Amino acid sequence: MEQLKLTAVVLRAVDYGESDRVVTLLSRERGKVSAFARGARASRRRFGGALEPFTLLAAELRTRPGSDLLTLESVTVRRGFGAIRGDLARIACAGYAAELARELVRDHEPHEDLFELVVEYLGALDVAAAVPAALRAFELASLRIAGLMPRLDGCARCGADVDGARPVRFDPGHGGVLCAACGPAASPGAPALSPDALRALLRLQEGGLAAAAEPLAPAVGREARAALSAFVEHHLGRRLAARRFLDEIGPLLGD
Known part of the structure; x- marks a missing residue:
């Protein structure tokens, strides 16, 4: 598995199951990627409100064997564009x-x-x-x-x-x-x-x-x-x- 550090904008966030979320990111380094955010809806402590669309993030992810879907491990908000x-x-x-x-x-x-x-x-x-x-x-x-x-x-x-x-x-x-x-x-x-x-x-x-x-x-x-x-x-x-x-x-x- 490869660890990735990306600077990215959240383009879309879709709820998955009872507690997870799949987000589509446009990153500077790798273009458009999709990532699985486990527990994103169950605990605000892990991702907070960072996975809302139009948020600029510094994200840490890892690849998933046999899948184009990445796993999102942590994020830091660079800019929230809150006035939007x-x-x-x-x-x-x-x-x-x-x-x-x-x-x-x-x-x-x-x-x-x-x-x-x-x-x-x-x-x-x-x-x-x-x-x-x-x-x-x-x-x-x-x-x-x-x-x-x-x-x-x-x-x-x-x-x-x-x-x-x-x-x-x-x-x-x-x-x-x-x-x-x-x-x-x-x-x-x-x-x-x-x-x-x-x-x-x-x-x-x-x-x-x-x-x-x-x-x-x-x-x-x-x-x-x-x-x-x-x-x-x-x-x-x-x-x-x-x-x-x-x-x-x-x-x-x-x-």
Whole structure:
């Protein structure tokens, strides 16, 4: 058996049996891993409240022979991001970010840049209200890390320049925006992007979370949300549970 020391964010915690818990962690060192926390619900002395989602931990684990599931032996909270838990909009955004990160990567594949992105986004939610621009920036950065970045700076079908003065079709099946010539080839239901929405997405794609300081106009935000939601669902093959919850509290987010 191998002993491991990981720095990780709790993405999900699921109760198991009467007293145990299985947690999904995104670690800096080993990427996404799942771990069995024996007695986590029976004794708060061992793990306390450390195994709640959106918690940054220093964790000690060991491997289990013949299993990808690790055993969690001890944890120390590095940062609890406590302000997130007092605001429904922040909870919804953090939950969506955690589920998206969990679904985009395979187990036991290091993704230090995704780990850093999740920590950065949780840190932003911990100190300020949730805003649509930051969530769009997180989506775009996560997709880039997973090798699924939508093309926004040219036609995803033929590579031609896109007319930035007219609306364009955004087709997840083709991988991004389509020029005027390729627009008729868009899949049924492919959303449209106005010039303002396309410029906003390009800005967030290039600038990351730092670019989210400039807010999105409501109409632009709705277009950007629809486009990226369609893109994520196309590549994952389903709508994330956290996306549905996020849609329900949209007015709280100003989205």
